[in-house]
Amino acid sequence: MLPEEGDEFLEGARGVTDRPDRPARPTECFSPIFRFLRRRVAHLSLTGDNLSADLKRRGPDPVLPRALARARVFAGASGRDGRVHGFVTDSGSRGPLAGATVRIEASDLPWVFEATTDSTGYYEVAVPAHRYSVTAWSVDHDQAASTVAVGSGQTVWLNETLSAAGARSARLQGFITDAVTSAPVTVGGIFAGHPWWDSGRGYVNESSLNSSGYYEMNLVPDYYEIMSHNVFGYASYDYYSVYVGSGQVLWYNISLTPNPMNAWINGTVLDGSNSASIAGATIVARVDGNVLPSVVSNATGFYSIQVPSGNVELAANALGYAPTSTSVYVSSAGTVLLNIGLTPLSFGVRGYVRDGVTGAGLPGVLLTVDPIFGNGYFDQSSTDASGFFNIPLPPDDFVVRASAPGYTTWTTYLFSFSTGFVWANATLWPIISRVFGYLVDSLDGSHVPGLRVTAIDSRAGYSTSGVADANGFFSFAVPPSPAISVAVYGQAPYAGNIAYVATHPYETTWVNITLDRLTAQVDATVTNALTGLPISGASVYAAWYYGSDWGTSNATGATVIEAPAGAPTYVSAWASGYLIWSTTLSPVAGTNSIAIRLYPDLPLDVRIRGYVNDSTTGTGLWPGTVHVNGYDDQTAYGYTDGTGYYEVWTVAAPQTVRATATGYAAGEAAINPVSGATLWVNLSLSPDTNAPLVRSFTATPSIGVSESNPTSLVADVNETSLEQSYMSILKLHSASANIGTFL
Template sequence: MATASVRVRVSISSAVFTAIVLLLVTVAPAWASGPNGRIQGYVTMSGSATPISGASVHAEASDFPWVVDTTTDSFGFFQFAVAPHRYTLSISAPSYSLNQTGVAVGSAQTVWANMSLRPASSRTARLVGYVTDSVSSAPVTVGSVVARPWYGSASTYENRSALNASGYYSIDLVPDSYDIASDAVVGYVPHDYYPLYIGTGVLWYNFTMDPNPVNAWINGTVLDDATSAPIAGATITGRVDSSLVLPGVTSDAAGHYSLPTQSGTVEIAADAAGYAPGSTSVYVSSAGSYFQDFRLPPLSRTIRGYLIDAANGSHVPGLGVQVADLRTSYGLFKPADAAGFFTFDVPPTPAMSIWVYGSGNYTGNVAYVETKPYQTTWVNITIGRLSSDIAAHVTNALTGANLSGVTLIAAWYFGSDVQTTDVSGSAALGAPTAMTVYVTAIASGYQYWTGSLTTAAGTNRLDIALWPDLPTDVHVRGWVRDATSGVGIWPASVEATGYDGQTYTAYTNGTGYYDLSTVAAPQTVRAMEYGYAGSQATLNPSPGDSLWVNLTLAADNSPPSIRSFTATPSTGLDPAHPTALAADIGEASLDLATISILMMYSSSAGIGTFLRLGSLDPATVSMASPSAGNYSVTSSWDTRTPVGHLTDALTNVWWPVLSYSPFLAGMSGYYSDASLAAPVAGNALFDTRDGRLLFVVTGSDFVGPHDDPTSTFQPAASAVQIDLASAAIVGYSLVRGPTFGLGSLRLSYAPAVPSGTYAGLIETEDSSYQYSSAAVLMQTAADAVPPVANAGTDLTVNEDAAMTFDGFASTDNVGIASYTWTFMDGSAQTLPGAAPMYVFAAPGIYIVTLTVRDADGNSATDLVTVTVRDVTRPSVSIPTPSESAHVSGSIGITVNASDNVGVVRVQLRVDGTAVANDTAAPFEFVLPSGSLSIGNHTLEVVAYDAAGNSASEVRHVTVVAAAGSPIAPALVVAGGIGFLVLLAVLVAFLILRGRRRRPVAAPLPTPSPPVAPLEAAAVQEAPVEPEPAAPVESPPAEPDPEFDEPLPPE
């Protein structure tokens, strides 16, 4: 019995680092634990709208045991619900070739996936047989047998047959090589055999299957990773040995589950709404119970931000936004709203990516961020506009005729454009500038074409030749034998080339026999095997031909002889003074020649240790044979080979780096922290735009730069030892660089090498796979030309809002290696990268310095002024009087008001009329007795800051008459200093009145002055001030009742 209880993590070794990067750059909305999505569409015949009914539709996730199968209805329509994720959608039908595509479905998203199937070539082959139990010899009657295209063939045909009650199957096929496998045969070890060539006619293929009963259970509990509370209703699925999908089960109220399984390696996954899914594997060796708990991280963190137009700074609405955790399979897709705003709930991770998919005139973009527990991560993403055109011209490769109606797709990692050629075979595609763009051409009756180019600003011409789509109906077969002994050679590869750039491949069996299918066009058939010189024959078959081509191979144990390898000149190299590389090689059949650039890392006793920076573009390496047995290989180098500069607080080193699009660079090495007894292999991934370390991938986890303060990374690379006097290669080794702390590790990505000693390395291989190499030493010149820094135009931003600097307009004669932004914001701040993001918390004016450097240390600076607006409202409250209070006599009003910068004024409004202002704390007002009429009144105070932001608070009071007190004329008296001034005026008035001489005789009584209601009081009414819709430089002037309004009448 095996037991395990773990927090589920993704296990990735350094061997699959390239696969990780491919995952990073895959552009599609995918992955979310939320409501299911839906895939639907129509399946039709290629070139027409004829629906195909009964077609098999198969959707399968590669990293989770999630599989859905269905068939099309009489209208060719299919639909099914799936967990939000990325799937491979495969559609096949007996009379048609297989068609596959990738489909990604977001939470509650419906994705249309209309597919067309091309009619298959004649199905003149038939595979039949019986499947039996290897122990009892009883027929196997469940599941089916499927013939899939073998990866070594050019076929795209797939067909299957269910097993009947006798265990019999029969599959009609197009003649070719296939992978024969069992499918959904529960209770048996899966069967998989390849390649099996099936020619015209009937081929019997009986096989047995070993029993593997479903007599084991994987039990466990699904828990909330934050609270450890059980998760009810989680779905648990499994897949045995990457082939047999187990029926899913659901966790109960206590989070418990039990998944029946058979023996093997079981991929098992748990998923629940509101959580990121988790997966792991359990090895089931025999009958019994196995245990696996899951802790699913809740989606309790938030990413939010705005899409910003790079041209004018406005917000961009409606573009699709996807978040994807690169560690796990969590993700979500939805469009930005009308204000260009997006927000997602996500798990904490050092490896969150945010993809914005371009459409219309926008390029799209991607950001890589670290999300932290219980924090909101703001990410404003700048979206560029399409600034390049691809002028494509499409012709028939055989006749040169212009092709109209060709669908052209220009795609980059986060956007695409689709156009159709006109009658002249031309179309213009929009594209971003200075980015790798992949172009695909699709036309009915032609092989599809795909290629790539790095666009320049303006128009980029692209000529495309499409080859007619010919059927692979030519059958070529024969033996490959040893030229001396006549014995068949196994395994030898046999390739047919010469049409449409494709290679049709077959392999010899134990007798040296091969059998391959190709097209009816001039072909070269070539056989190769290690230790033998290649042999070839040419043919020009007609449609349907069946040809015998026997080939003999002569032993060849001699590697190519590199007679010389030179660099001219070999010193003083820079972009304006490149070197010409040339090799003279003696070889009868040279198959391959590559040239790489090496950088000297260290030297000792006349031997230099050189690190491999990368290979020159194969398109720039020319290989020619001027005469039999002689080859020349030529190229050039202008020092423009990318290299990385690693730094932390204490250490720095130049080191080889692998660049990936979009905006990623990787480096192999070793990871360590305090919990490890010894360093483990790891790969570091950086964002090349700002040099941030995103994470380190180890054999068991993704580690962020702030996950462990003791974590370190040590780069490692293969090295070549070269004699510095003769340039002879004397050895190879693995070199480890200095150790860096992850918390401060950064990468500067230089497009060209710094001055120093370098080597060109040529590596050759002949048709017998024999290898040889040679080196030549070179010296680059020091670059004395400083770059030109450009920090962009001055910026005005809101406080507490993410903003992005832009130094991309900076230039250098070779290339800028690093960007550094420095300024004071409470303390000294330093930001790396061409376009770093920052959040200013305090309003004010900030002077920011951009410093740019090239690989040789030349630098330049530029300044940009950032004005940070105060957009924070003050906070205000009224401690007294209380809400709905009954008051009489004088009414005291106390106000608490505060602001992030400062409150400059508090205004009192009575029943909507502004009556007083107070400009200094403590803020308070007094309404004298009788100033308000009997009844209900609304008291409102409004606090303002210097930027015009305001906030208000309201109290509703009821004025009641005090017992035995007459109601005096209405009078409003302001608080603070204004109250003291008015009190002094009243005292003086009373003194003067007391000095009047009394009359000798009492005058006739006069009526008392009438009681004036508040509405009739002689107080100048100020207009109600509207709340500012946006920050203004200063509040508008308005009357101040303390000084501008007349006193009430006597």
């Protein structure tokens, strides 16, 4: 259809200059596209065995690119492929949604799987063991996002519910042409997704390209980011977002730069431990967001995959091996040799999961294995009828978790220096005990409602919490344990409290918790540290071991908050445009007055630069440290380079520049810079070869010192370059070595 009067015409970043002749009107294709963190991912037409879901893209006579038909499901996996299946339903009617698309994608590997729901709303997808993000959408519904973890050979149910989209009263349409020949591009499609900062929500749509390179789609009025998708042989297009309003017809023509599939990556897939070739490994490549059709290594481990120019991300996977990813830059047509080594699953964890009360093995307990640091190999499995589990792994650092409904969880860690299979037996404690009681006011014996109560089992790491009801009553299901803590988080006018109890199988433990009233008041006055003027609207917060209180300063900068008498209390204050202030105190009963001076949060727009030199030789000192302090408790710092040069950014306020270097007395200079200034401050340090002068060193007591009779050390040391941080390090060294002194 040609643009009509009143239509808006918008060219792409490399759009055509002339309006084309009237094309044959294509059939609309309404399947939406999931956009995740600006990565355009390819549609795969799955051909795995035993997939009962209809995997053909729905829509009235959609025009599918032939390249999609050549895409293959990943046949190999570290273990047997798992399956994700479920139903997609309408959130209003609860009825099934036929023709909805479900996309399953790995974040760290170029693995993307799609399925289309059948007439009952059912879908099923075979996937290697991994953690995935899942997105579902349909032509009449907004997209919904979730996550799923699938283990080797495991079948996981994942149902999705979609909300109806708003009226699709906006239209996007245009032509896609070759930027060199101006010929129409007829393979692939165009997607309207959401910008990277707003992905994963709202309505999205797509359209295939007809023989004239024409596309069109109806949209819910919104901002959309327009992307090419699976247009093999061309550079991907993903430029900027546009707004399409209600009743608007927006022409958006795009010319694509050719990037032909005229290069090959050839190589052999090898066992990383012995260099043996691996047959049947699946290799998949992603270039510029497009996932290319996968290939499988032959009997000698050889593979060959056709790619365009650009940075090619490859992933290989085979039964009994951990998947491996790598990348190579292909600059032009030709052949690139790239062998890929796979790590065998020669390591692993096995053991039994037992009931902590009966000692019996627990069947059906889910064991998950995740890498401790970053991305890596993942798998999960359930225990057999005897409670046994066995999960092969590559050498790496892992966290292993066991969980089952009605039980506490269990966690342990495996590290790469372990060899072979590691036994790790787990004990899960059934949550079959109960602890309950009342919160009681210590002053009048009344019950206290509305405070949060938390029960923690220190043995199993289990915790649960809730709020005491109108009668001050609380009740929690907990595991049997000798180490249950019941804590009440205090809020004015109560200080909070904590009680320790033991629980027993199938028994209820009573524990009434007495709450003392807060008897100390922190009378705070908040002022500007530079002007002395009061600050209104400042937040003042007091926290102690099991409670807190807070207040807001009034027009005079004053506020009163309550705290427990005699308990160490952390007090902090903050206000918009000021630095945070904090202190600790042990308030006494009654009024405790404190003055809080907040420093304005000034920009770091002053550059202090210069040289730190030896005062005798004039040579630059390295390594040396330069601190700039004196504004609140902020300290900007920098280090000298090989010439003694340093550079530090700080605020516009009176401060002290102090330089230190090992074997030299510290040097200082006072500065009072203005905003935006650059100051040169050169400092000369004098060599200091004299040992510190200890004026006094007192130990109380000085004799009979032991762990049960510790001593207090007080030293008076005259030393020009002795720093508190260095003293602290010595203290820690002494404590760890059980020396008893740090001089």
